[in-house]
Each structure stands twice: as C-alpha cells, then as structure tokens.
Amino acid sequence: MTTAPPTHALPPTVLGYPRIGPDREIKKALEAHWGGGDVAALIEAISSHRRRTLDHLVGLGLEEDSAVPADGAVIDQVLDASVLLGLVPRRFRDAGFAAVAPDAPEGLTLISALARGTSEVEPLELTKWFDTNYHYYVPEIEADVAFAPQATALADRFRAFRALAEQSERTVGAAPLPRPTLLGPVSFLVLAKSVGAAAETSQAARFDRLEELVGAYAALLGALHEAGAAWIQLEEPVLSSDGWDIPREQVIAGISSAYEQLGRLTERPALFVPVSYGTAGDDALAALGGTAVEAVGIDLERGALPSAEALRPLAGTTLAAGVVGGLNVWRTDVSRAAALLDTLGERHQGPLTVSSSTSLQHVPHDAARETQLDPQVAGWLAFADQKVGEVLALAGHLTGGADALEGLRADDAARRRLREQHPQVHVESVRSRLTAVEPQDRRRAEAEHRRAAQETGLGLPPLPTTTIGSFPQTGEIRRIRAAHRRGSLDQQGYEEAIREQIADCVRRQEDLGLDVLVHGEAERNDMVQYFAENLEGFITTAHGWVQSYGSRCLRPPILFGDVHRPAPITVDWIRYAASLTKKPVKGMLTGPVTILAWSFVRDDQPLADTADQIALALRDEVQDLQAAGVKIIQVDEPALRELLPLQVAERPDYLRWSVESFRLSTSGANAATQLHTHLCYSEFETVIDAIDALDADVTTLEASRSGFEVVSALSEHGFSRGIGPGVWDIHSPRVPGVDELIDRLRLAAEVLGTQRVWSNPDCGLKTRGWEETEASLRHLVNATAVVRAELAAKVPASV
Numbered sequence: 001m002t003t004a005p006p007t008h009a010l011p012p013t014v015l016g017y018p019r020i021g022p023d024r025e026i027k028k029a030l031e032a033h034w035g036g037g038d039v040a041a042l043i044e045a046i047s048s049h050r051r052r053t054l055d056h057l058v059g060l061g062l063e064e065d066s067a068v069p070a071d072g073a074v075i076d077q078v079l080d081a082s083v084l085l086g087l088v089p090r091r092f093r094d095a096g097f098a099a100v101a102p103d104a105p106e107g108l109t110l111i112s113a114l115a116r117g118t119s120e121v122e123p124l125e126l127t128k129w130f131d132t133n134y135h136y137y138v139p140e141i142e143a144d145v146a147f148a149p150q151a152t153a154l155a156d157r158f159r160a161f162r163a164l165a166e167q168s169e170r171t172v173g174a175a176p177l178p179r180p181t182l183l184g185p186v187s188f189l190v191l192a193k194s195v196g197a198a199a200e201t202s203q204a205a206r207f208d209r210l211e212e213l214v215g216a217y218a219a220l221l222g223a224l225h226e227a228g229a230a231w232i233q234l235e236e237p238v239l240s241s242d243g244w245d246i247p248r249e250q251v252i253a254g255i256s257s258a259y260e261q262l263g264r265l266t267e268r269p270a271l272f273v274p275v276s277y278g279t280a281g282d283d284a285l286a287a288l289g290g291t292a293v294e295a296v297g298i299d300l301e302r303g304a305l306p307s308a309e310a311l312r313p314l315a316g317t318t319l320a321a322g323v324v325g326g327l328n329v330w331r332t333d334v335s336r337a338a339a340l341l342d343t344l345g346e347r348h349q350g351p352l353t354v355s356s357s358t359s360l361q362h363v364p365h366d367a368a369r370e371t372q373l374d375p376q377v378a379g380w381l382a383f384a385d386q387k388v389g390e391v392l393a394l395a396g397h398l399t400g401g402a403d404a405l406e407g408l409r410a411d412d413a414a415r416r417r418l419r420e421q422h423p424q425v426h427v428e429s430v431r432s433r434l435t436a437v438e439p440q441d442r443r444r445a446e447a448e449h450r451r452a453a454q455e456t457g458l459g460l461p462p463l464p465t466t467t468i469g470s471f472p473q474t475g476e477i478r479r480i481r482a483a484h485r486r487g488s489l490d491q492q493g494y495e496e497a498i499r500e501q502i503a504d505c506v507r508r509q510e511d512l513g514l515d516v517l518v519h520g521e522a523e524r525n526d527m528v529q530y531f532a533e534n535l536e537g538f539i540t541t542a543h544g545w546v547q548s549y550g551s552r553c554l555r556p557p558i559l560f561g562d563v564h565r566p567a568p569i570t571v572d573w574i575r576y577a578a579s580l581t582k583k584p585v586k587g588m589l590t591g592p593v594t595i596l597a598w599s600f601v602r603d604d605q606p607l608a609d610t611a612d613q614i615a616l617a618l619r620d621e622v623q624d625l626q627a628a629g630v631k632i633i634q635v636d637e638p639a640l641r642e643l644l645p646l647q648v649a650e651r652p653d654y655l656r657w658s659v660e661s662f663r664l665s666t667s668g669a670n671a672a673t674q675l676h677t678h679l680c681y682s683e684f685e686t687v688i689d690a691i692d693a694l695d696a697d698v699t700t701l702e703a704s705r706s707g708f709e710v711v712s713a714l715s716e717h718g719f720s721r722g723i724g725p726g727v728w729d730i731h732s733p734r735v736p737g738v739d740e741l742i743d744r745l746r747l748a749a750e751v752l753g754t755q756r757v758w759s760n761p762d763c764g765l766k767t768r769g770w771e772e773t774e775a776s777l778r779h780l781v782n783a784t785a786v787v788r789a790e791l792a793a794k795v796p797a798s799v
C-alpha cells in the first residue's frame, strides 16, 4: 500500500463550528441579498465571518496546523458539496445555470437558486439531517448529468482561508494551516436521491455512480494538495446508521473502494474521516482500516466504545476520539471522558487525538453570553466555545499524564453534585407522581365505545372540515407579542389584544363555514417554546441561536430540570374562543415527544422518563380543557419520526416509549372527548404501527406532497379510526383549485371509508397570509360540500 505520509499529526480539533455567526450575521446577510441586496455585501459578510471565526478559534487554543476546520459552506454542507462537485440538476441547467465556483458571485447566485428555487425552477428538496433538527438540501443524481468538480475553486477557498489566518492578529508570523472539510463521497451519494429516468428504475442505482464520483473527489484532493493543505476532513456520517435505502453491505463496500482509490493518490492531503451521529460500526472501522486513510474519527457521545478487536484494523491510523458531544449543550463529564480516552489508549495501537463528536453547528456559539440565567444553571452549559476548551483540556490529559485534569475534575465533580441537588432538577412531587403511574393510565376506553360517545356529543357532518391549529401570524400579532415581551404592553393590554385576534380568527372561520374551529395560536411564538416558557424545568436563552435550514435559525429551549405545570396554560384562550361560537373549538397542545425533539434535553436521566414528566404536565392540561367544556383536543406530534434511532435495531424500543408517553398525556380524556393528533412528514412507512398505537380518535397528517400515498398505506394497514389526510400543501402560497380538492377528498373517502375521513389542510397556516388562507379554505368547504352531496346520493341515510 502506498501512502502519502501526513506532513504532521492530526491535532486535537472540532469537526465544525456554527456557521451562522454569533449575532446571526450570515443569516442577515443572506436575507438582505435575497431581498434584493448586492451580492458584494454578502461576499464581504462571508469573508469577515470566516476571518473572525479563524481568529476566534485560534484564540480559543486551536493553534496547531490543521486544528481549525475551514468549513466553507455558506448555507449547508451538503449543498456546498453539490456545488463543489459541479452537480447542477438538469432543470437548473435548462434555466441557464452552470457549474461554477461556490464562493464567487455567480456561485452564490447558484446556491441561492438551488436552495430557494426561482420563478421557473423548483428548489432542491430539504430533508432532516440524521436525528437532529437541522435540514440539508438533497443532491439530485440524474443519469445524464455528470460531475464537474470545481477543483480550482476549492483550492482558492483554501488559499483564502489561509490568507485570512495570516492576517489574523493572533497568528502573526506563524499562521496555522486551516483544515478543509467536505462531505465524503459515500455519504454524498447515500444522502442524495435519484431523479428523472434513473429514479424510475431504482433509487439505489444512484450508488452505481460512486466510482465516477470518487474520480471527482480525486481532482479536488489534487488541487488542495497543490495549494498546500496538509489534511482534509472527509465526513462519512452515514456509517452511523443502517437504515438507508442502500443496503449496509453495499455502503461498506463503497467505503472500501472509495478510500482505497483516494488513499492510493500520491499527491493529496492526509485523509481524516470522522463518523458522527452514532456508532461507526465494526464493519466500517474494518473497511476504513483496510485503506490508507490517515485518521478516523468516532462519536463517543452517541456511539459506543469500540472493542480492541474492532480497533485492530486501525492499527497505525490516528484515532480521533469524539468525547466532547456536539449535539448537547451540557459540560462534558471530564472524568468519564478521560476514562474513555484511557481505555482507548489501551485498546488502540496508534496515535490518539481528541475531537468533538460532530460538527458544533448544532449548538449555539457561546454560553458565556447567557448572563440572564441563574448562574448555577448557566455553569452547567457548554456551547461551541466552551466545547473547544473541553477538547483542549482533554487533549492535555492525553499528553500531560494522569494529573493534567486534576483541577478541572474537582470543579466538574462539585458542579455535578450541585446539579443533582438543585431544587428544580429533582422535584420530589414530580418523581413520586411518575412512580405511581399504572399501565391503565396509558389506556383510554375502547375505540368503538369512544366513537359512539363522540358521535352523540359532537353531531358532526360527514367529512368534517377543520384546520391544523395556527392561522396567519400577521405583523400585528408579532408586534403585540414583542411589545408584551419588551414590557411596553402590560399583561392586561396584551390579553385584550390577543383576544381580539382570537375573535377575528373565530369570526373568519365561522364565515367560511368550517365545522371544527380553532383559536388560531396567536399567543404562540413557536409551538414548543410556548410550552417551554409555561412549564417548570426549562430555560430559554437570549443568544442561543442554531441553524435549522437555509437562513432559518431557532433558539431551542433547554430542558434542565423536572418538568411540571405550575398553572393551566391554554385553557383561558380556548374557553374564550369557544364562548364566541356554537361550533366546537379544538384545544391545541404540543405533545411530549415533539417538545423533547425540539429542545436541548437534560443528559442525567433516560429520555423516556423526561418524556413522561412532560406527558403528566400535558395530561393535567387535557383534563382542565375537558373540565372547561372543550370536547375536542389535539395533541400535536410532528416530531415523532424525528427522534427515530439511526440504528434499526433500536427503533422498536424508542417507538414503544414515545407512544406510551403520548398516551400518558392523552389517556386522562373521557370517552366522549375526541382526541386528535397531527403528524407532518411524508415518509411514514416506518412509523405506521406507532401512529396506530397512539390511539388518537382522529389523526391529521401531511399527504399532499407525497402524492397521497399515505392514504392507501393507511387503508392497507387497516387503520380504523378517523383520518384527515391533508388535501393541500400549505408550504406554498398557491391556492388549490376546487377540482383538485374534490379529487383528493373523493379518493380519501373511497379508500378509507366515508365514516372516517376529515377534510383539512396538511399543516398549520401560520406562515401563510390571510388572503390565500381564506381563498384556500373557501375552496375546501366548497369541495367538501360537493363530495358530501355525492356520498349522500350514493348511500341513502336509511341504509
């Protein structure tokens, strides 16, 4: 085996850093450009963000050559790889786009078009990135579109990063080499999709393009070598899952052949292949060990510690131990991490270094900015900057011997003891209530009995029309909430203003003639944050932004303690809405699993227990709504599928506890109370049993974007309760025509049976404007009337 020897060892490092900027500078620059601003301003913002990041990371101690990751992706690492590989889909080519350097003005135009579409061309699809709340742009593989690697562009990018490092005040004289990062070829293809003629034969056929793709990577590596890069990070996160549509053996064989070819190149940087988001798998370590790859990274936050046996193929290869978690916001348990490093030191026959488990793009920048928090709780937090410090401290343990961590260990242990004793972390009443939960607390009355009771109580027409909960969040609504937050609108003024919004929303729904109304969610900034703010056990941050997709950023709440509900949350709003109409008004709650999925969650107890604590708080809310006369209650679980483990073998256990938790939240409802849930994702096959097991009386779900496949799948499954397959896609401003709605309702009624079908959009309407919302709902009501009349003609009421 010929290897290009690394010019130096791989130093302690992080796999990536937040790319949106501490004050969301890049988000703002992107949006200014998309709003019509000059591209030069965006380029300037990107360059100064890169300079600041380099300077900052060196300042934090990543001073060695190749320690600082040079992530050049402006929006998304997968999109960046697509552009660097020159993969421009046919429809974009037809619209005049061509492969170009990503960092040039035309490159940013291309990236923006791929991410957002243009007036003529649909954008790339966005999909969930592993089990995080980040979304990537899915590359499209087409039979007749070749890769066109932008090798010079990548080399220029490296030179630009290097020049920025040289300008840095901190590094005068000895600027460290940055380390380019890029999604690896196997992960690129697995995360992509086939489109066009290729997709019709087989999705998996895209993997046949691997050899050609590796050729493109070879060109990129050659150019980087020439530009002076010592290392490149080629990420292969797909190795942490066995749930892809490409069989595992094929993925592993792909790793062997790809890295054997890349390893054989003599003019290349040293190769660092990290595997994030879970256990790499012994098969993957063996495959990588059989090639000339110089360093392999493993995730020890989510992943298991490999055995000595599994590490044997990596003898002589550098192992980067990802002991500092990139997916959580908690300080690393240094004693535990040091013990892991010690064990790895015994098991691994080769150099050992320390890294984060994933890129730090999933956590906010700096916990030190959260000065408004209880200082004790703030002291438990580690955001990106603190994690860099932890990596370096643990690296000190490797080189400095047994007592390098002494001081840190003592501090850490003291902090952990205080955390255990913190009155909000251990709330006895919450604990004892959970211990007392019995299996029957997770079961409702028989579905048939419920159906009969609800039919009498509600008296709804066939195909009842309803919405998913939120209505347009207008500028006025946002101003009301902002004024209240700032204190310029007092509590009473705020409540009056929100009531006016609710009244307006109810009036409009009555005018439209909908059957089941909602209050519209005007008081909620976000469906999870709202509950986090009203439950004990959560904190919210001031600057804790993380990128969700494109320019969209979120500030996830942090669940740090035992969760309970100090007072009813939604009851007054719903009661007020109900007082304005004779129609039923649906209560609207966010379910336990979704609250978990969209928060940073405590790491000191099983997720299932935390989910159950949230469930008990929601259970009280369900019962209070019921006591207030609310007859229909919806508990949303759009994120049920998001937390699905990456390893297929772990899925049944997750689905068991998540379903149980949902049922704990809902099973306090009487038979006559109609329980709804809402799910929004189009790939539901893997969770269809779980959806059934939720035992909701009515399930509304996204169906329109997947061509209504869900309808036949549900019918084949024998799903027996109410279903509202969303008949139009609310993610676009397009108003659906009456005829297409009629077609979909007919199809749903035919396949699922008239008795069970509801008529509704496929998600909440908060991102839409009133005009298109009212037009669409008017069409929905009209289409429903047509289909009802057809059904009545077909089946006389007496039969």
Ligand SMILES: [Zn+2]
Residues within 6 Å of the ligand: 468, 638, 678, 679, 680, 762, 763, 764
């Ligand atoms: Zn939804």
